[in-house]
Amino acid sequence: MATTQTAPSSIHAHRASRRAQAKMSARDVNVFYGDKQALFDVALDIPAHHVTALIGPSGCGKSTFLRCLNRMNDVVDIARVEGDITMDGGDIYALDVVELRARVGMVFQKPNPFPKSIFDNVAYGPRIHGLAQDRDELGEIVFTSLEKAGLLDEVRDRLDQPGTGLSGGQQQRLCIARAIAVNPEVILMDEPCSALDPIATARIEELIDELREHYTIVIVTHSMQQAARVSQRTAFLHLGELVEVGDTQDIFTNPRDERTQGYITGRFG
Amino acid sequence: MQTLILTIVLLALTAAGFRLGRRRALALAGGRPKDLSALPRYYGVYVALWVFVPAVAVLAVWYALEPSVLHALVVGGLPPELQALPEAELGLLYSDIRNAVALGTTPDDSAIAAAVAHYRSLSASAPLGLGALALAVTLAGGGIGLRLVSPQLRARRSVETVVRALLLVSSTIAVFTTIGIVLSLLFEAVRFFRLVPITEFLFGLEWSPQTAIRPDQVGSTGAFGAGPVFAGTALISVIAMAVAAPVGLLSAIYMAEYAPKRARAVLKPLLEILAGIPTVVYGFFAALTVAPFIRGFGSSLGLDVASESALAAGAVMGVMIIPFVSSLSDDAIAAVPNSLREGAYGLGATRSETIRQVILPAALPGIVGGLLLGVSRAIGETMIVVMAAGLAANLTANPFDAVTTVTVQIVTLLTGDQEFDSAKTLAAFALGLMLFLVTLVLNVIALYVVRRYREQYE
Numbered sequence: 001m002a003t004t005q006t007a008p009s010s011i012h013a014h015r016a017s018r019r020a021q022a023k024m025s026a027r028d029v030n031v032f033y034g035d036k037q038a039l040f041d042v043a044l045d046i047p048a049h050h051v052t053a054l055i056g057p058s059g060c061g062k063s064t065f066l067r068c069l070n071r072m073n074d075v076v077d078i079a080r081v082e083g084d085i086t087m088d089g090g091d092i093y094a095l096d097v098v099e100l101r102a103r104v105g106m107v108f109q110k111p112n113p114f115p116k117s118i119f120d121n122v123a124y125g126p127r128i129h130g131l132a133q134d135r136d137e138l139g140e141i142v143f144t145s146l147e148k149a150g151l152l153d154e155v156r157d158r159l160d161q162p163g164t165g166l167s168g169g170q171q172q173r174l175c176i177a178r179a180i181a182v183n184p185e186v187i188l189m190d191e192p193c194s195a196l197d198p199i200a201t202a203r204i205e206e207l208i209d210e211l212r213e214h215y216t217i218v219i220v221t222h223s224m225q226q227a228a229r230v231s232q233r234t235a236f237l238h239l240g241e242l243v244e245v246g247d248t249q250d251i252f253t254n255p256r257d258e259r260t261q262g263y264i265t266g267r268f269g
Numbered sequence: 270m271q272t273l274i275l276t277i278v279l280l281a282l283t284a285a286g287f288r289l290g291r292r293r294a295l296a297l298a299g300g301r302p303k304d305l306s307a308l309p310r311y312y313g314v315y316v317a318l319w320v321f322v323p324a325v326a327v328l329a330v331w332y333a334l335e336p337s338v339l340h341a342l343v344v345g346g347l348p349p350e351l352q353a354l355p356e357a358e359l360g361l362l363y364s365d366i367r368n369a370v371a372l373g374t375t376p377d378d379s380a381i382a383a384a385v386a387h388y389r390s391l392s393a394s395a396p397l398g399l400g401a402l403a404l405a406v407t408l409a410g411g412g413i414g415l416r417l418v419s420p421q422l423r424a425r426r427s428v429e430t431v432v433r434a435l436l437l438v439s440s441t442i443a444v445f446t447t448i449g450i451v452l453s454l455l456f457e458a459v460r461f462f463r464l465v466p467i468t469e470f471l472f473g474l475e476w477s478p479q480t481a482i483r484p485d486q487v488g489s490t491g492a493f494g495a496g497p498v499f500a501g502t503a504l505i506s507v508i509a510m511a512v513a514a515p516v517g518l519l520s521a522i523y524m525a526e527y528a529p530k531r532a533r534a535v536l537k538p539l540l541e542i543l544a545g546i547p548t549v550v551y552g553f554f555a556a557l558t559v560a561p562f563i564r565g566f567g568s569s570l571g572l573d574v575a576s577e578s579a580l581a582a583g584a585v586m587g588v589m590i591i592p593f594v595s596s597l598s599d600d601a602i603a604a605v606p607n608s609l610r611e612g613a614y615g616l617g618a619t620r621s622e623t624i625r626q627v628i629l630p631a632a633l634p635g636i637v638g639g640l641l642l643g644v645s646r647a648i649g650e651t652m653i654v655v656m657a658a659g660l661a662a663n664l665t666a667n668p669f670d671a672v673t674t675v676t677v678q679i680v681t682l683l684t685g686d687q688e689f690d691s692a693k694t695l696a697a698f699a700l701g702l703m704l705f706l707v708t709l710v711l712n713v714i715a716l717y718v719v720r721r722y723r724e725q726y727e
Contacts (some may be wrong), residue, residue, distance in 0.1 A: 114627050
């Protein structure tokens with residue numbers, strides 16, 4: 001993607017003030033699944049209007065960390081999360097979990113449209129949060145969201161058909177539209193392209209780049225090429241520890257840690 | 270007794286066949302099992318099957334034909350004037366002969382006494398003949414089996430074929446039983462519909478299945494309009510589902526979505542115990558505990574409640590059906606992929622919103638299937654309604670009245686001494702056929718719905 005090569009120089013200039021402008025910030029985060037510790041003292045800032053990529057080998061804890069940011073681990077009985085996670089400086093555990101998840105949306109690894117019509121899939125979030133006064137406004141939100149997700153032209157004539165009838169790539173964009181419809185500030189993406197073919201993947205990657213203008217994005221990915229293409233910041237996790245975090249270009253061209261170097265050059269992972 | 274001895278001998282010969290077959294195979298291979306095309310024990314099984322299967326076939330044919338052969342021989346030995354009797358009287362005479370044989374008496378009539386003696390001698394020699402025949406077949410089979418054994422024989426493949434045939438026969442037994450039941454219902458029902466027009470049976474509103482046994486009997490002409498009976502069944506089923514559907518579904522939701530693991534581990538088996546309680550126990554619970562309670566409660570409100578109310582029977586039946594509904598709904602809810610739950614949570618939905626708006630719609634086909642199976646249980650349930658619902662064929666929608674159901678009527682029509690050609694008795698078959706058709710349709714719909722649902726997520 002040509003567009004991914006833009007930002008680095010401006011990011012360098014702002015590096016010093018990053019902690020201040022971080023949209024979300026994690027400190028000393030430890031996560032346990034039963035007796036097993038999945039994350040060890042992870043500290044990471046998520047800068048606003050950037051795409052932050054979390055990379056690392058399977059089981060390194062990148063999805064676990066992502067799910068801390070919208071307290072998705074709350075629904076897992078055996079999971080325990082310790083540490084400070086803030087959004088705009090406020091503790092996310094001080095927020096009502098429902099409000100937090102409205103502000104921090106999520107897109108999952110496998111497209112998971114509800115067994116409802118395309119329209120109702122996108123309208124679901126606005127409906128439960130009461131974002132629309134009337135039908136017209138709801139329709140407006142749905143159309144804008146589908147538009148932003150780049151799906152509107154493909155589904156305009158069949159909004160009343162089931163979302164599960166779309167192709168895999170379309171389903172994933174539907175899920176992105178569904179997340180956008182709530183008008184979140186942050187969008188978490190958990191390997192959003194791993195179930196998609198290369199063309200659908202390219203489509204989603206373009207979309208992620210466009211969405212950066214309005215949203216802060218955190219993406220977990222298995223593909224280092226994808227991290228390089230879509231993100232401005234990259235964090236490398238290994239065995240539950242945050243090994244290295246930095247500007248994507250630095251991480252891929254000049255990793256400081258030996259383990260990062262090993263992973264990105266394909267020696268393990 | 271003779272059958273037992275035959276069986277033991279046959280099993281012993283089968284075992285011997287196994288040993289001989291194995292030994293012969295090994296001997297042919299010069300004691301090197303590797304030169305055989307199957308393991309030695311397969312040759313043993315091969316020969317044993319040759320011993321066993323033909324003998325069993327002969328025995329089966331013998332037992333199937335024995336009575337009619339005996340009948341033909343004994344009747345054939347009767348004097349010509351007795352043979353010339355009408356068929357019905359001849360049948361009576363033959364059963365007299367059989368009774369005399371069974372009781373060990375000698376009738377006065379010399380012709381019949383001769384027939385009895387004839388019967389005795391035939392049935393005394395029968396086991397000998399059968400034994401000899403079975404033994405001959407067994408030995409012949411064993412001999413053929415042993416001759417066929419050779420190192421090249423694909424005994425393993427042959428055994429496989431026999432196993433397949435055995436499995437096929439077992440699985441068709443159920444199918445043929447069903448077909449047999451349906452056919453017997455159908456033929457008897459057709460006989461009934463010759464006496465009573467089918468339209469009157471289906472749409473008639475008066476049910477009073479008393480027919481005159483003697484021509485001079487008073488007042489019992491019989492009315493076979495099954496409308497009130499169907500209505501009673503429907504009323505009780507509706508009451509039962511009104512109890513079972515909400516309770517079963519809500520408890521399934523609690524089990525699947527809310528209950529902590531430990532509570533689930535205790536509650537689920539407890540709930541399923543309900544399905545294991547004998548229906549007769551439910552029946553007297555309904556008749557002796559629930560019905561008087563409802564009657565007392567109703568009269569305290571100034572309502573007139575029959576002591577055998579549809580409400581009591583239906584409510585208890587509903588409790589019986591709860592585990593069916595909850596268990597199938599639980600499966601359906603558990604089969605909804607977790608990704609849908611997370612998708613809803615991720616949008617900020619609360620737990621009950623997620624369940625109502627995402628999980629239940631996704632699980633709906635499975636839940637509907639469970640409910641339909643529950644309905645077909647309710648329609649076919651017998652013991653509870655026999656004990657608690659009463660016999661009066663009232664056409665009513667009032668749950669405090671006594672009503673009767675199809676199953677109760679079948680039971681009453683067929684208990685006690687019956688003529689098997691009266692409209693009263695045949696009516697039971699017509700009712701049974703209706704019951705069968707309705708539950709069959711419900712089950713087919715339920716299975717179809719459930720299967721469609723499965724295809725969606727796998």
